[in-house]
Structures are given as structure tokens and as C-alpha cells.
Amino acid sequence: SQQGEEDPQALSIQEGENATMNCSYKTSINNLQWYRQNSGRGLVHLILIRSNEREKHSGRLRVTLDTSKKSSSLLITASRAADTASYFCATAAFDSWGKLQFGAGTQVVVTP
Amino acid sequence: DVKVTQSSRYLVKRTGEKVFLECVQDMDHENMFWYRQDPGLGLRLIYFSYDVKMKEKGDIPEGYSVSREKKERFSLILESASTNQTSMYLCASRTQGAGETQYFGPGTRLLVL
Numbered sequence: 433s434q435q436g437e438e439d440p441q442a443l444s445i446q447e448g449e450n451a452t453m454n455c456s457y458k459t460s461i462n463n464l465q466w467y468r469q470n471s472g473r474g475l476v477h478l479i480l481i482r483s484n485e486r487e488k489h490s491g492r493l494r495v496t497l498d499t500s501k502k503s504s505s506l507l508i509t510a511s512r513a514a515d516t517a518s519y520f521c522a523t524a525a526f527d528s529w530g531k532l533q534f535g536a537g538t539q540v541v542v543t544p
Numbered sequence: 545d546v547k548v549t550q551s552s553r554y555l556v557k558r559t560g561e562k563v564f565l566e567c568v569q570d571m572d573h574e575n576m577f578w579y580r581q582d583p584g585l586g587l588r589l590i591y592f593s594y595d596v597k598m599k600e601k602g603d604i605p606e607g608y609s610v611s612r613e614k615k616e617r618f619s620l621i622l623e624s625a626s627t628n629q630t631s632m633y634l635c636a637s638r639t640q641g642a643g644e645t646q647y648f649g650p651g652t653r654l655l656v657l
Binding site (some may be wrong): 465467472473474475476477480522529530532533534537 | 548575589594646649
């Protein structure tokens with residue numbers, strides 16, 4: 433079953449602009465993770481935020497988590513052409529053996 | 545660096561064939577996972593293994609089986625391939641413990657004719 437849903441499904445921006453994508457989920461979570469997938473490749477972990485955290489930063493990435501609304505957002509600042517990829521949120525429930533529930537992803541295209 | 549490798553990047557098989565997809569990780573991770581990825585559906589968990597010889601069904605196990613005889617290797621088996629199993633298959637591993645991330649292989653794109 434799909435836990436997370438990303439919004440928008442696709443996003444097209446120019447280099448230097450910020451990209452924001454959102455993720456909503458349905459059930460209580462232990463943590464929420466964001467992954468990036470370049471075309472036809474495996475997923476690469478970007479950032480993890482725990483259920484007791486509200487905001488986290490990593491380089492040009494900023495993630496927020498609102499457990500009351502069951503939602504998260506990923507902000508990529510000053511985007512580059514190399515940020516072109518699909519971005520997935522994934523949630524981990526408590527006592528889930530680390531199993532993740534993925535959303536369908538947001539496809540981001542950054543044009544020079 | 546963590547390395548997760550998958551035996552093939554691309555595979556073409558015929559309906560009814562038995563198909564083996566192999567995944568190997570070099571980080572002594574306890575947990576390993578097999579997902580399939582289809583457009584608009586994201587990743588769906590087929591099976592996972594929390595340790596050697598241990599396996600659990602994921603969300604879509606029908607038509608698949610798995611084998612984990614050694615810690616570093618996790619195999620996905622399609623007993624009798626069907627066209628609706630045409631997909632991208634991704635393997636992942638992680639070390640046990642709350643909040644640990646998963647490390648993914650490059651994926652195998654399987655086409656069943």
C-alpha cells in the first residue's frame with residue numbers, strides 16, 4: 433500500500449530558482465526520509481527527519497515535518513541542472529523492521 | 545562507500561521462464577529488500593529479509609519468492625514470469641536499528657515478452 437503522496441507530480445523550474453515539493457502520509461510514523469532518483473538509476477538517500485523533529489537542513493536541502501497534518505516538505509534552494517531527478521518521500525512506521533512506504537514521487541526538471 | 549550491486553541492468557525473458565535476480569551488498573547489513581517500481585506507483589515492497597534465512601512478505605509478494613542463504617546476497621525469483629512482471633526491480637539494504645536509511649542498487653529493468 434502506498435503511504436506517501438507527493439505533490440506536485442511534476443515540477444519544471446530554471447536554474448537558481450527554489451523547488452518545493454510536498455508529501456502527505458496516512459498513519460503514524462517513526463521517521464520520514466527523502467530520496468532522489470536520477471533517470472533509470474537506483475535511489476539515493478538525501479535526508480531523514482524523525483517524528484520528534486520539525487525541521488532539518490542538509491546543504492541546499494531543507495525538510496520540514498508536521499506530524500499533526502501528517503505532511504512534509506522538501507525545499508531545494510538555488511537549484512542546478514544536476515538536481516534534475518525524481519524525488520520520493522518514504523515513511524517508516526514504528527516496529528516496522530525498517531520497511532519503508534514510498535510515494536509515487538515528484539519529477540523535477542531544472543533547465544539551465 | 546556502501547555498495548549494492550545487482551546482477552543485471554537489463555533483462556529480457558519469455559513468459560513462463562524462471563527468472564533469478566541477484567543482489568549483493570558489501571556492508572554486512574542485516575536487512576535487505578526487494579522493490580518493484582512502476583510509473584505512477586512509486587516503489588512497492590515485494591519481500592524483505594531481516595537476517596540470513598529469514599524472509600517476510602511485503603505488499604506484493606504474489607508470483608515471487610526469495611532466497612537469502614548468505615548475509616550479503618538476496619535473490620528474487622520469478623517462478624514463472626508473466627508480462628505483468630515487466631518492471632524495474634530495485635534491491636536495497638540497511639543496517640538494523642531505528643531510523644537507518646536504505647542503500648539501493650542501480651536496478652534491473654526486466655522485460656517479459
